[in-house]
Amino acid sequence: MEIELIILLTMLGVFLAGNFLLKLPVSLSMVLGAVAGALVAGEGFPLRHFFEGTFVYVDTVLIIASAMVFMTVIEASGALNALNAAIVHRFHRMPALMLVLLMLMVMFPGMVTGSSTAAVLSSGALVAPVFLMLGIPKAKVGAILALGAIMGMAAPPVNIPAMLIAGGVDMPYIGFEGPLLLLTIPSAIVTVLALGYRYARKMDHQKVLASLDTTIGKQYGVKIYLPLILLVVLLVLTRAFPSVVPNLGMPLIFLICSVVAMFTGRKFNALTTVRDAIHTTIPVLGKLMGVGMFIQVMTLTGVRGYIVINCLSLGPVLLYLAICLAMPAFGAVSSYGAASVLGVPFLLALLATGNQIVIAAALSFICSLGDLMPPTALAGNYAARIVELKYSRVLVHCIAPFVLMVLFGLALLLWPNTFAFLV
């Protein structure tokens, strides 16, 4: 048995023992796994590496924390209730159309930011109550939000895994729109209809309309939507006109909109609300730190290379299987990490098989699905938190769409030239 395999098994074993036997949080269990890995590899206690690994997620942590504040604040201001009432009132006679529009709303922040977390925590949180009002069970709503956010992250114009893969082989990020739209839009529509249509179709219109709280909307009018409008405007402007509008960054945009929300709706205690938001999100932020430490030790000790070389050592059939399994699985660490560490070598291995842009787009699509993979599961965990369920219950409903999406991506990998007209 190779030493790298021994180290990997040790790291996983200690992580699982810490999490399940000692009932420690995932974050601390990952730290223990990383420490054990370093010790077994003969690296001693490399404090610098433990610390450095966590830093890859600093920007993500800031985005999540600020998005969480925004979500909590607009809920407290009443904007969430007002928006839901307006949507249901307008579209309740066309459930299929309403579902598709809601799904596109979930996707939108992901499309402009490239982040499934931003999508699920902003528009995902906004429309979740509407899905629930339609009678869709909580677990399925969680699955819709998670998958919608991931489709948004993978959809153009901004697909960061695709950029990372393309950048790894010095391929310009040009021509990806067609293949990515083909992969994401039908997948999102099928997902939302498959998971939600039978409930939405049977919706009791009168009951739902009666349950809507329309008083907030009437009391504050358009003013209550200002934070949401500002969010969309800032996200779009900073990306559409980067040379004119300075890049504010997502954390600042979320915080600006949160401050605006304090003056546009119901009064609330800002300090308590922000403290609750941060308190809620700390376990996930801890997970990210733990994962960062874990992967740094994997790289330091050669375990990362061991995984990559074993994937690349497979024959053509098994190589495709490895792409479908290993890349989403690596999402347990990070989908961006999967794109960089596995996506680039896989693209290089497939370069000769057909249109490179179609292949890179399909790889990035499969990579993005890694945001469902526990323990990190950024999109999944936050979707579950929004519907107040454990992630395992949401994950069950993600499995079938996940498999179909992977197969869809695989089809483009197998026949890249057939889809080359999209480039």
Added chain:
Amino acid sequence: MQLITRHNRTWAAVLLVLTALVCVLLAQQFLSMRVEEPIYPGPGVTEQRMLSDWFPGIKDTAADTPVYVLQGEQPGNSMLVLGGTHPNEPAGQLSAVLLIENAQLSVGTLYVIPRTNNSAFTTTDPQEGAPMRFTIDTPNGERWFRFGSRATNPVHQWPDPEIYVHASSGQRLSGSETRNINRSYPGRPDGTLTEKASYAIAEMIRKENIDITIDLHEASPEYPTINAVVAHEDAMELASWALLNMQMEGMDIMLEPSPKNLHGLTHRELGDFTDTYAVLMETANASQGRLRGRTNEALVVEGKDKFYVRAAQYGRLYVPFDENGHPLNERVARHVTGILQFAQAYNDLGLGAIAIDNMPTFTQINENGVGAYLNAPGE
């Protein structure tokens, strides 16, 4: 209840003290990356300047970096060598240091920047598990060098946008590339710190009328552009001639044209925005690859890796890779030979005159090691 509260407070205090202690220890380690490795200029160096001399906008910033000038005995043409564009590609910096410590010019002028992205030398990339330093044995003891990051230190330029839009072309790349100096050319005087640094280099080329610019890089063995020269279309004839000479010296190397739709790189933008012949050279560096095994100083210097040997057997690489790997000696020898052959080709083609003397040959560096040509303090 009181007991529990007191207990928790004690734990919290202990954890805070431990955290403070860890912070102090780590700060010392990370700040040590700001100490520059010593370079001992040889007799050929006639002047040492700073890059900010050509663009004061970077003066007193982490982007400012030394420029070594080797003025020849007779006037002639000029060449600029960029080492340390990516400090995780150490053959580039080390080749530049070898020039500074050995080269003497009889004709023309040589400008050498050993730390092109100076800020990137002060940090390492998270999740890469890289060593902070590596050492080279010399007849007079060990010399140490930093193994830095591919990109500008986030302490000096942060935060990254989600998308990096290249200023002059509008090309979009992932946000982290905003700190990659070799995606920022020709730079902007009012841009980011990285863009200002690349602008300063472009300004230097324009103001000094530098005829040839060679940017030294390394690539992971699974990357297609490897053991290669990438040349701007204006420099293709020069590069072809130099390549033939390199091959005659026993180097296996290929020539690639600079893609016209890939922006921000030296071989594209310096060729387009200045009058220099812009070329870039790549060698095979396992310590920056995704397939590598244990990441440590030995991998950086010796370049041996069992997983890359296996990858070569599977046909997954673009460069031969056996148990001997690709040591730093070989990689530096390739770069140094390339530089000398570009000067020679420039003369041979009748484009001008530049003569770089007193440099070890490809065979000498391979046989004696880089350390044999590094100076001792005071030498």
